[in-house]
Amino acid sequence: LLRDDRREDHVAWVLHQDSPPSSFTKSSLLTSYELERPTEPTVWEVKIGSGVWAQAILHEGKLYFGDQAGRVNILNSEDGKSIQYIETDGAILGKGAVLNEGIVFGNENGDLLMISFEGDKIWTRTVDGKIYASLVYDGSQILVPVSGSTEPLVAIDGKGNENWSY
Numbered sequence: 403l404l405r406d407d408r409r410e411d412h413v414a415w416v417l418h419q420d421s422p423p424s425s426f427t428k429s430s431l432l433t434s435y436e437l438e439r440p441t442e443p444t445v446w447e448v449k450i451g452s453g454v455w456a457q458a459i460l461h462e463g464k465l466y467f468g469d470q471a472g473r474v475n476i477l478n479s480e481d482g483k484s485i486q487y488i489e490t491d492g493a494i495l496g497k498g499a500v501l502n503e504g505i506v507f508g509n510e511n512g513d514l515l516m517i518s519f520e521g522d523k524i525w526t527r528t529v530d531g532k533i534y535a536s537l538v539y540d541g542s543q544i545l546v547p548v549s550g551s552t553e554p555l556v557a558i559d560g561k562g563n564e565n566w567s568y
Contacts, residue, residue, distance in 0.1 A: 468494020
């Protein structure tokens with residue numbers, strides 16, 4: 403559940419999956435409800451081509467989230483209309499990290515992708531292993547939890563360079 407506290411009507415987005423989390427073939431529905439009036443009808447609903455596992459990021463009227471097909475989806479938060487999607491080569495299962503310049507997402511192939519808030523690719527980088535969890539930005543670096551690697555935690559700066567690994 404994501405809440406937009408900048409608006410007086412407190413719009414929230416709720417994700418409904420058509421199937422159990424183990425299925426990668428079913429679609430998901432992203433539905434918007436008004437929190438202040440839970441008995442009111444759905445504000446908007448959009449079908450997403452593949453499952454969504456992580457919370458969306460809301461920034462300046464746009465929702466950013468990854469899906470199991472490897473797309474970063476960008477939707478208009480007011481009406482649910484697709485603005486853009488960006489293809490990657492692996493499922494994006496964790497939440498991205500928000501920086502001043504844009505958002506970084508990781509995928510199951512170990513690829514990191516930073517996009518601007520306008521949807522342009524800024525940089526890409528690959529780490530050794532798979533990225534299933536959400537990324538964390540601590541104000542100076544992006545912490546990347548990596549599965550199947552001898553280094554399960556990698557710190558990347560805002561330009562995509564490795565600071566350290568553990």
